[in-house]
Amino acid sequence: MNEVVHTSPTIGSNVEEIVVKNTHFLMWDIGGQESLRSSWNTYYSNTEFIILVVDSIDRERLSITKEELYRMLAHEDLRKAAVLIFANKQDMKGCMTAAEISTYLTLSSIKDHPWHIQSCCALTGEGLCQGLEWMTSRIGVR
Ligand SMILES: Nc1nc2c(ncn2[C@@H]2O[C@H](COP(=O)(O)OP(=O)(O)OP(=O)(O)O)[C@@H](O)[C@H]2O)c(=O)[nH]1
């Protein structure tokens, strides 16, 4: 997690193994651009966690985020998946808080998937460990 933040949009996917408290996670980073979203479902089988990274400064795109979130949660292959939502870019002035994003996304209405929202800043790494720790806390619960 001390790696340099790259700034080019993800085309296709990147995969990396991350170890948190002796738990190995195989993480697939998938591009969020509209043209790439139709292929998200090819990654769903055997997925235990969805990590959704929200740009907390971008109010306009939150409705699309909401749409895509509920589309994912309704997918058969993700019925057992837990969802971690990162409210990213918390360093930006005027950004939405995790609570505001949670309200907008009506997370409290999600009863059929475990979910957790964590504020973070990818540039400094703040909040990332807490998010990953929530994931490890879910291992063995199901
Ligand atoms: N200020 C700030 N900028 C950030 C933060 N996280 C990412 N960025 C910037 O946001 C831009 C987009 O970052 P990416 O990592 O390419 O975003 P992405 O969600 O992976 O985009 P796709 O791969 O297209 O889905 C870059 O310019 C990053 O430097 C953050 O926490 N704070």
Ligand SMILES: [Mg+2]
């Ligand atoms: Mg990317």
